[in-house]
Every structure is written in C-alpha cells, then in structure tokens.
Amino acid sequence: MxxxxxxxxxxxxxxxxxxxxxxxxxxxxxxxxxxxxxxxxxxxxxxxxxxxxxxxxxxxxxxxxxxxxxxxxxxxxxxxxxxxxxxxxxxxxxxxxxxxxxxxxxxxxxxxxxxxxxxxxxxTALRTAAASAVSIRYLARQDAKVLGMIGAGHQSAFQMRAAVQQRSFEKVVGWNYHPEMLSRLADTAAELGLPFEAVTLEELGAQADVIVTITSSFAPSLLDAHVRPGTHLACMGTDTKGKQEVEAGLLARARVFTDEVAQSVTLGEAQHAVAEGLTSADDITQLGAVINGTHPGRTSDQEITMFDGTGVGLxxxxxxxxxxxxxxxxxxxxxxxx
The missing domain is CATH 3.30.1780.10 (ornithine cyclodeaminase, domain 1)
Structure with a gap:
C-alpha cells in the first residue's frame, strides 16, 4: 500500500x-x-x-x-x-x-x-497596570498618601485603579502634556472616591509619595530636581529605544528595579542613564528578587526607589x-x- x-x-x-x-x-x-x-x-x-x-x-x-x-x-x-x-x-x-x-x-x-x-x-493594559502595582506593593513607603500620575492616555486609568489598591492613598495629583486630557484622571479618581488636583510637575514631585509615569514621550518630563526623598516611581511608558520619561540623573540617585535588566538597559528608562555613564546593568535589580526575599528592596523611608517597567512577554x-x-x-x- x-x-x-x-x-x-x-x-x-x-x-x-x-x-x-x-x-x-x-x-x-x-x-x-x-x-x-x-x-x-x-x-x-x-x-x-x-x-x-x-x-x-x-x-x-x-x-x-x-x-x-x-x-x-x-x-x-x-x-x-x-x-x-x-x-x-x-x-x-x-x-x-x-x-x-x-x-x-x-x-x-x-x-x-x-x-x-x-x-x-x-x-496588555491589565498586565501593565499590574506590574506597576506589584512594584508599589513591594517598594513604596507604607505611609504613602498622595499618588502622582504623569500621563492621561488610555492606560492611565488602569494604572490608577491598580495603584490605589496597594496603599491608603488620600489624594491623586496629575500632569499631562495635553491638559485637556486630564479629565480622564479626574474621572477615574472620582470613581475611586479620591480628590484630584491638576498640578505642575514641580508641584507633583513636591506632593506625591508614589509617581506613575505612563507616557509615550521621547524626552524627559519629570526631572531629578522634581523628586523628593522617599518617593517611589513606577516608570511604565518607555519600552522602545529613544523613549524617555524621566531625567537620566534621577536613576543615579534612585535604587532602580526592573522586570528584566537586559531590556531595562537597552530599551527601558535606564537606556539613557547607561549611555551617559550614570548607571550600569550591575546597579539594577530584578523586582522578582524582592518578591522572593533575596533582596531587601527599599532600605529606608528616605530612599528613592524606581521601577523601570519595560514590559516582558512572560x-x-x-x-x-x-x-x-x-x-x-x-x-x-x-x-x-x-
């Protein structure tokens, strides 16, 4: 046959x-x-x-x-x-x-x-918001009261909803390149029962205990000088070569965590600080090490912590x-x- x-x-x-x-x-x-x-x-x-x-x-x-x-x-x-x-x-x-x-x-x-x-x-929206929320749970100060939001696009509402589950926030402050879009942040905060205030970047840094950045910017908006000691930042918008949300010098001052170090230094927020010689892959820690208890995470209430969320396929x-x-x-x- x-x-x-x-x-x-x-x-x-x-x-x-x-x-x-x-x-x-x-x-x-x-x-x-x-x-x-x-x-x-x-x-x-x-x-x-x-x-x-x-x-x-x-x-x-x-x-x-x-x-x-x-x-x-x-x-x-x-x-x-x-x-x-x-x-x-x-x-x-x-x-x-x-x-x-x-x-x-x-x-x-x-x-x-x-x-x-x-x-x-x-x-994608849910897992991106979840990633920043995990970083807030493990790295933000326990007494964090003010949430700062930079960016008011579609993803921002998911980010805010996930973030407020991790700490007892009492207020949300926000800034966006296009102020007319801030109504999304105001409406989401109202849905969550929190007051919202549109502020300058200087005011946002002065008030916020936790800052979530979720823009598609190719130039930094949040500067090193804007951020006070004790802040936790979840930088979620930079996932491509050339993108940048925060000034590179801020990474030199912060303790930096990420989802994957290789992505952080090549297409994440850390790419610029590495290019300027301000930090290196050895200075960046996988967030999973904190979850597993092999890294202490935040070591003081004065320390600035940053999560460089590049987004990974896993x-x-x-x-x-x-x-x-x-x-x-x-x-x-x-x-x-x-």
Whole structure:
C-alpha cells in the first residue's frame, strides 16, 4: 500500500484543538486582582531563573506609521510558552479602534502545538497596570498618601485603579502634556472616591509619595530636581529605544528595579542613564528578587526607589494562560480543530 496518510501515526493525523478567547470576552474573565497575581508570580519565576524571555522584535513596518513586534518567552514552572504579536497603529483612533493592537498565541510546551489564541488588548493594559502595582506593593513607603500620575492616555486609568489598591492613598495629583486630557484622571479618581488636583510637575514631585509615569514621550518630563526623598516611581511608558520619561540623573540617585535588566538597559528608562555613564546593568535589580526575599528592596523611608517597567512577554503569557483557564471553566471559550 502506497498511501502515505494511511502509514502516518494516528496522533499525527489527529486534529489539534485550539482554544479561542476573543477580545470581547476578556473584560468578563480577567480581573485586576488575577492579573496582579499572575504578574507577581512571573516576576518571582524570572528572578529564580525558572522563566526567561526571548529577545524582543519591534520594528517600524513602513506602512500606516505602525510599530509592530513580538514578545515571547517560556516559564518552566507554569509551562507557559508562546508569544504576543502586535504593536501601535496611530491612525486607529480615527477608525474607532484602539491604537494598540495585540494577540497572544500559546503553545503546548510538551508538543509545540498551538493551544490557544487570545485577544491581547485589554490583557496588555491589565498586565501593565499590574506590574506597576506589584512594584508599589513591594517598594513604596507604607505611609504613602498622595499618588502622582504623569500621563492621561488610555492606560492611565488602569494604572490608577491598580495603584490605589496597594496603599491608603488620600489624594491623586496629575500632569499631562495635553491638559485637556486630564479629565480622564479626574474621572477615574472620582470613581475611586479620591480628590484630584491638576498640578505642575514641580508641584507633583513636591506632593506625591508614589509617581506613575505612563507616557509615550521621547524626552524627559519629570526631572531629578522634581523628586523628593522617599518617593517611589513606577516608570511604565518607555519600552522602545529613544523613549524617555524621566531625567537620566534621577536613576543615579534612585535604587532602580526592573522586570528584566537586559531590556531595562537597552530599551527601558535606564537606556539613557547607561549611555551617559550614570548607571550600569550591575546597579539594577530584578523586582522578582524582592518578591522572593533575596533582596531587601527599599532600605529606608528616605530612599528613592524606581521601577523601570519595560514590559516582558512572560507577563502576557501569564495573564493569557490565566484567562484561558477561566474561559474554559466558565464555558465562554470557542474551540477549533486545526
């Protein structure tokens, strides 16, 4: 018999079932609390050496002014394997779409076969906010009362909601390049039952105990002179070569933590301080080391701590894997056979 398909092993002939969780289902499945837990566990696994990210690919595609790329990795502990594909399309808002577009693809770590396709837009917002929230939980002063927000884009509301769960904040102060957008911060603060004040950067630094920066700036807005001792900063906007939210000198004065050191010094906030010789990779600590108890984190109430949140693929895989489990449990996932 010369029928090759008949000779093939049955397992090879069998279809592969892939779970699909569309973007529309994510809001009903993934909570900020679940995102926090997934990201916290990922940081800890990375610091133990149980999980690692692959090199990031991020390119301007020469069409629609878009940036497109891949983030991927593997967690040997949870067996999360996969990638997030997507980027930034600045013209999408005019089309009624989100400028940031992403999709997560998960693979079976035992066979390499695709196991899930998950809408990644909301998940990206939730995991980014969770990352800064984890840094606040482990690094901010316990008596922090004023939250400072720099940036009022779509992500800022997620950041504020996640941050206020970590300390007993009594007030939010905010600044944005475009003041007309500050209503988003004011509305979110009101939703959370907190007063909001629009301030200058000098006033923000003078008042805030915790500062979250979430802009797409290529020039620093927050200066070293603006930040007082004891502040914790979560710098979440710099994830590409050339971007910068804070003055490089601030990293020389602060104790700096990050999700992944290699990304921090090449495409994160630390890239500029390294280029100017103000700091080096050896001066930066993985946040997971604090979570695991192998690094003390903040050592005094006067110390400035900074989290350089570059965003790693393992965070995306962790929240996607969690949402796939929830979707299967609640019967809202679709399944197709490839």
């Amino acid at each position: 010369n029928d090759l398909s008949a000779q093939a092993p049955k397992a090879a002939q069998a279809g592969n079932t892939v779970t699909i969780v569309p973007e529309a289902e994510i809001a009903g499945l993934m909570t900020p609390e679940a995102a926090f837990d997934a990201v916290e566990a990922t940081f800890a696994a990375m610091a133990r050496g149980d999980a690692y990210n692959f090199p990031v690919i991020r390119e301007a595609i020469g069409h629609a002014d878009a940036l497109y790329g891949f983030k991927s990795g593997f967690d040997r502990e949870s067996l999360a394997l996969g990638l997030k594909s997507g980027g930034y399309w600045p013209g999408n808002e005019a089309r009624g779409l989100t400028n940031h577009q992403s999709t997560v693809i998960l693979f079976d770590a035992d066979t390499g076969r695709p196991s899930a396709l998950v809408g990644g837009n909301l998940l 965070q995306d895989l962790a929240v996607a894997a969690a949402v796939v489990r929830l979707a299967r449990e609640q019967g809202v996932a679709s399944q197709v056979v490839l």
